[in-house]
Amino acid sequence: MISLSDVHVTFGRGTPLEHRALRGLDLTIPEGEFVTVIGSNGAGKSTLLNVLSGTARPERGSIIVDGTDVTRWSAPKRAKLIARVFQDPMAGTCERLSIEENMALAFSRGSVRRFGRALDASRRALFREKLSMLGLGLENRLSDSMGLLSGGQRQAVSLLMSTLTGMKILLLDEHTAALDPRTAAFVLDLTRRIVEEQKLTALMVTHSMRDALDHGTRTVMLHEGTIVFDIAGDQRKSLDVPDMLNLFRQARGDELSDDNLLLGMGAKQAAAVRAGKTASS
Amino acid sequence: MNLISLIGAVEIGLVFALVALGVYISFRVLDFPDLTVDGSFPLGAAVAAAMISGGINPITGTLAAIVAGCLAGIVTAWLNIRFGILHLLAGILTMTALFSVNLRIMGRPNIPLMNQPTVIDLFAWLRPLVEASGLPGRPTLKVLALLIIVSVVGALLARFLTSEFGLAMRATGANPRMAQAQGIPTEMHTYIGVAMANGLVALAGALFAQTAGFADVTVGTGTAIAGLAAVILGETIFRTRSIVIGIFSCVFGAIAYRIAIALALNTGWLGLQSSDLNLVTAVLVAMALILPKVANPMRSLLKRSAT
Numbered sequence: 075m076i077s078l079s080d081v082h083v084t085f086g087r088g089t090p091l092e093h094r095a096l097r098g099l100d101l102t103i104p105e106g107e108f109v110t111v112i113g114s115n116g117a118g119k120s121t122l123l124n125v126l127s128g129t130a131r132p133e134r135g136s137i138i139v140d141g142t143d144v145t146r147w148s149a150p151k152r153a154k155l156i157a158r159v160f161q162d163p164m165a166g167t168c169e170r171l172s173i174e175e176n177m178a179l180a181f182s183r184g185s186v187r188r189f190g191r192a193l194d195a196s197r198r199a200l201f202r203e204k205l206s207m208l209g210l211g212l213e214n215r216l217s218d219s220m221g222l223l224s225g226g227q228r229q230a231v232s233l234l235m236s237t238l239t240g241m242k243i244l245l246l247d248e249h250t251a252a253l254d255p256r257t258a259a260f261v262l263d264l265t266r267r268i269v270e271e272q273k274l275t276a277l278m279v280t281h282s283m284r285d286a287l288d289h290g291t292r293t294v295m296l297h298e299g300t301i302v303f304d305i306a307g308d309q310r311k312s313l314d315v316p317d318m319l320n321l322f323r324q325a326r327g328d329e330l331s332d333d334n335l336l337l338g339m340g341a342k343q344a345a346a347v348r349a350g351k352t353a354s355s
Numbered sequence: 356m357n358l359i360s361l362i363g364a365v366e367i368g369l370v371f372a373l374v375a376l377g378v379y380i381s382f383r384v385l386d387f388p389d390l391t392v393d394g395s396f397p398l399g400a401a402v403a404a405a406m407i408s409g410g411i412n413p414i415t416g417t418l419a420a421i422v423a424g425c426l427a428g429i430v431t432a433w434l435n436i437r438f439g440i441l442h443l444l445a446g447i448l449t450m451t452a453l454f455s456v457n458l459r460i461m462g463r464p465n466i467p468l469m470n471q472p473t474v475i476d477l478f479a480w481l482r483p484l485v486e487a488s489g490l491p492g493r494p495t496l497k498v499l500a501l502l503i504i505v506s507v508v509g510a511l512l513a514r515f516l517t518s519e520f521g522l523a524m525r526a527t528g529a530n531p532r533m534a535q536a537q538g539i540p541t542e543m544h545t546y547i548g549v550a551m552a553n554g555l556v557a558l559a560g561a562l563f564a565q566t567a568g569f570a571d572v573t574v575g576t577g578t579a580i581a582g583l584a585a586v587i588l589g590e591t592i593f594r595t596r597s598i599v600i601g602i603f604s605c606v607f608g609a610i611a612y613r614i615a616i617a618l619a620l621n622t623g624w625l626g627l628q629s630s631d632l633n634l635v636t637a638v639l640v641a642m643a644l645i646l647p648k649v650a651n652p653m654r655s656l657l658k659r660s661a662t
Contacts, residue, residue, distance in 0.1 A: 153538030
């Protein structure tokens with residue numbers, strides 16, 4: 075279970091560029107829930123993930139994971155509990171290292187790294203078996219450099235790497251944003267399989283309202299550092315993208331002006347929504 | 356080039372193989388361009404020479420040199436990590452300070468080590484083999500001793516870099532953000548890596564003092580670039596990302612580089628003298644860094660004209 079209470083994060087405090095990324099955010103996620111997070115640019119989505127993974131420190135508030143207060147834990151220390159897949163396919167893996175070396179790095183996450191060999195026959199067999207689940211033929215390319223893989227392949231391997239140890243929380247930071255639609259669909263499907271099979275608690279940040287509704291069990295929308303709506307269950311199932319936009323308008327009580335919120339719809343539809351017409355495709 | 360100067364080139368090449376391994380750790384593994392080595396090489400020489408000439412066991416002196424080098428590396432890493440000083444500048448700061456430190460350690464600019472016990476004496480058991488080979492005795496013994504030391508160090512380093520700990524260090528250099536997300540304390544790995552690199556270079560300095568027979572505060576100038584030249588030369592010959600071959604190519608590059616330098620200096624018509632060494636090295640490294648960038652447009656030009 076994850077529980078964030080009254081979390082405040084401010085960047086550039088005291089400067090003209092001061093930005094209050096999170097303003098008293100409260101969020102409780104029970105074990106096994108798959109939450110999708112949406113919001114416009116600067117709403118605090120990435121900061122939320124950074125606060126959870128430990129790369130951003132809140133100046134106020136607390137973060138509790140499975141009953142342990144981890145607010146003051148460093149990112150490497152939290153890696154035992156929390157795995158993360160980045161938006162940039164280059165960020166989640168080391169391109170200079172081979173596929174098996176990348177997997178070996180992930181395999182030791184959360185345990186003390188000593189001077190035993192990073193790779194041996196049994197580990198290679200395990201990695202080969204895991205990679206074969208992807209159906210990309212990577213199980214035969216263990217010693218290939220990660221840099222030779224496509225963005226989609228790298229994201230798939232990143233996802234797989236995050237599941238090699240017994241972590242409980244998976245953070246997905248727009249991990250399909252840099253991929254073409256077909257690859258994105260593949261990676262999203264893989265995400266769903268992994269989250270279900272390993273019974274993970276997951277947070278997925280996305281720019282696509284479509285993806286936010288189609289995946290996971292609960293959706294929260296952030297705006298200016300707080301949660302403006304939070305839906306789950308039957309209420310969520312009956313929602314469609316235009317309903318979400320309306321919900322957002324109601325919650326904020328202001329005019330929708332940011333095109334980024336309309337992502338997940340085509341540009342034409344976005345224009346139609348702006349013009350107050352019903353979106354038709 | 357005669358046999359003596361060839362053996363001499365191999366000898367200094369083997370000493371610089373250790374420098375190359377140190378530079379490989381900082382520049383390649385950690386992606387931390389560390390110029391401290393220009394100071395830690397004479398530091399190693401100074402510590403070993405001062406201790407040996409003071410009557411201390413050469414093994415103790417050499418080990419102390421390694422420790423001193425590690426400490427110098429830690430200072431540089433500390434300036435960079437703790438205070439955010441640019442790594443290049445942090446290295447230059449430590450290197451500058453070390454010049455004075457080295458003078459203090461030695462008490463004078465130069466210590467001769469002629470007729471003193473050295474670690475080479477540990478390899479006296481190889482003497483019958485050397486005599487049987489008919490090669491010049493003392494220089495050949497030094498080369499064999501250095502070869503054994505470099506092989507052991509290289510093997511240990513290869514084993515280290517393929518361990519879980521070493522792999523974490525490589526990830527620290529290749530992608531620190533990913534490394535942290537994988538639970539790797541990247542700062543600690545930077546400290547240890549830079550310390551190891553300078554420890555190796557100080558070991559090279561200590562061995563240099565004992566094989567060349569003197570320590571001098573000025574022997575460090577150009578160490579980093581000479582090490583980098585060896586690393587680049589090795590990489591050019593063996594195009595590989597494998598760690599074991601990478602380490603071997605550093606050693607090979609260092610020796611090949613010294614032989615090439617010796618050849619150039621011995622070739623009369625080039626008109627080079629030994630004081631031109633640093634100029635030649637700098638030009639070679641610059642060429643090695645420029646060529647890959649120049650080669651590409653050339654290649655595309657060739658391709659375009661072909662189609």
